Amino acid sequence: MSDPEQRQSDRWSSPEMQARLRRRHRAERRFAVYGILAIGLAVATLGALLVSVVSRGSSAFYRAEIALDVTFDPDVLGTGLAEMTRTERDDTLRRVDYTALVRHALQKQFPEVEGRRDLRALQSLVSGGARGVLAALVSESPDLVGKTKTLWLPADDETDLLLKGEISRDAAESERRLTDQEIRWIDALAADGRVRTAINWVFLTAGDSREPEQAGIWGAVVGSFLTLLVTLAVSFPLGVFAAVYLEEFAPHNRWTDFIEVNINNLAAVPSIVFGLLGLAVFLNAMNLPRSAPLVGGLTLALMTLPTIIIAGRSAIQAVPPSIREAARGLGASPLQVVAHHVLPLALPGILTGTIIGMARALGETAPLLMIGMVAFIVDVPGGLTDAATALPVQVYLWADSPERGFVEKVSGAIMVLLTFLLVMNAGAILMRQKFEKRW
């Protein structure tokens, strides 16, 4: 090798260079480790959240049931039910005292129990929801009158909690809701094989209730669904058209800059402010029905609009100008350029923004509280103007309740909320993938 070549080769193999190389490799490895640590931390946090929610909420999906031999006493139910029409039957049955049937069944199990107070205590083991079960049975098959059947009836929430291990048997009697006597009864039933845990369909199909064991999430699910439907129907078209106009058609001057700054600020405004706006405009000024998904949806739409507009503008800006030029060069009008070329290409980005906006809308409680969706609603809402509640609000209400039975329901409701969110996002991502394939 010649002299300059030798010098070059020496330079690269000198000890200083080696040391520098080693330092650099170490720095790169450190950087990789930091990245993995960060991801690990995020995953661990998420995992911890999910584990805590699921461990506390999974018990909400099953409940304790007690098997009792119920005699369908014609004295209690009345006669001639089989000849009536369904509606007549339902009318008649409405006035029946089903608790008597339950009481008799329980007495059959524990004939030694006497005295009104003890009997009431015994009765309290079974949920009030048993009434509905019996009523539905008799209405369905009136020929049951006079017969005796063994039925699995829902247990009261205290019984339920005991069987789930939530109530400590070791605590002093005054510190728990169940007396020793009640516990003994329950154990006797259990020894007799008359106690089981089954899937709690009520949780998924019923509306809210004062009694924890009868409380369900379905009312809140429908309420959330209707609210989000309104939010999507209002904010998506408005947001997309606003984004298109601002990007493609509006002149670029101080006014449009001013608008852009304001939209960005709106996206950061605390959501409760939108609730106040909804209260003032939709409820007070426009007199729309309180607590309705329509109002909730409109309020949340105002909140989601800036997110969609910002994401939409970004997605539209990302469409390469060469496509627009090509379309214009062929003689497409500005509207055709946007509709045929820009929007289809910007749609994946717009949908991403919509997903983010809708996910936020699903979980926002504050604005809904302001417009009154915090009321105690038992019925599942049938339309946009019926009173309703939403999933996050339901979580808040149950979390606020004193009964211990609602603790597991809170986590159960959170699980349902997360599932709802997952399904919604999955749907949107599928749609986005369908459009992205076109590339």
Add this chain to the structure above:
Amino acid sequence: MAMSADLPAGSEAAATDDSTAKTTPPKMQAVGVNVFYGDVHAVIDVDLPILKDHVTALIGPSGCGKSTFLRCFNRMNDTIVGCRVTGEITLDGIDIYAGDLDVVQLRARVGMVFQKPNPFPKSVYENVAYGPRIHGIAGSGSDMDEIVEQSLERAGLWEEVKDRLQEPATSLSGGQQQRLCIARAIAVDPEVILMDEPCSALDPIATARIEELIYELRGRYAIAIVTHNMQQAARVSQRTAFFHLGELVEYGLTEEIFTNPKNDRTRDYITGRFG
């Protein structure tokens, strides 16, 4: 001993071109065209005809205003903020900058092919069909199929894509994509095709194919091509216009410009002494 006799100028082909040009009016004519980007005077007082059935090449060093000038012919400069065009440009005698002229229709009659191939992210078929569809030239069905096939044939692409019409246009090679863009422009049956450095993003083989295509297309359309490759202009065009610093320095028969340019600047540019 040998006597020089009267000889016709150049070859017979050039003689025919020249005589046609003298009798028919140009398809498009620019008169006194100036283009300003804000305060910058990019194109200075240019008069230039675009002849039917001819290829007119616009050559010149980078930044001399040839692309800007080309884009005046289909009013693509309208979309650029701050761009002002003065002067007159006529298509078959009608000023295209007149207030009541429909730009959309203009661009169907004066098509454009760009420097970097820019097919739509749709299928090959849809790319070619888009223009006829929006101008109402054909609906779907066999009418459109015919137009698509004919356009692809004329662009020399049919054989290569006839079995792949539904595949995305972006799956074609660069040269094929550019020919697709040409087919797309042809599909609306324009009268003039403007080409802005159509080969500069392509490899030599693809370039050669497109040059042959351009040479063939001149029989049907009036073609104006901007190119920074002088040899390409010499090969492909019958008329050449040399631009420098926004001015049209020389315009004439291609063979004359390349064998005996009249202007010193033209001569220096062509012989590679600057630019």
Add this chain to the structure above:
Amino acid sequence: MSRVFDPILTDLRETLLRMASRAEAILEKSLRSVWDRDVQLARQVAQDDLEIDRLDIEVDDKVLKALALQAPVAGDLREVVAIKMIANDLERIGDLARNIAKSGERQTSGARVPVDDRLTTMARNTQQVLRMAIDAFSEGDPDAARAVLARDDEIDAEEDGIINAAMRMLPEKPDLASETVDVILIAKNLERVADHATNIAEDVILISEARNVKHAAKFGR
């Protein structure tokens, strides 16, 4: 862009071949005018030469245009340049034929010079090598071209022989002096025609083999 260049090259070749057939024709005519002592024919030769000159200018223009506009390379470039060189040779052959015809115009006496036979042979050979050279170009055949190169010495020898014989005759037959001088002139012109044919053959080899075999004797190619 072969679709554009090929017709240009074909047209150039055809122009050259037209020029070549005229050169052959003019040579034949001029020789005939000498042999038949046809003064009318001799005068026509001047017109024919004009035609060759016109074609020469046409080839000039076409070659220039092809080089400027098409920028050919490799074989195409050699062929275009060689065609110009061959055109030069053919143009000179036209001029030489005119010289031969002039000698023919002067031959009014009708006397025959004894070396006539050898001149006839030389003329035929010359026409032959010209034909061979042109055919070699038309076919693109370097071997046929080499056959032309091989005959050059033979024709030179014939020229020497005729001139020596004529020189010896001059003092013996002084009344045929004019005719004898014409014989010498015709022989010299024929030899130069053969030289040009040799040049043409060398150009053919340049086109097909990219080898320049000119002045072979001096450079030992």
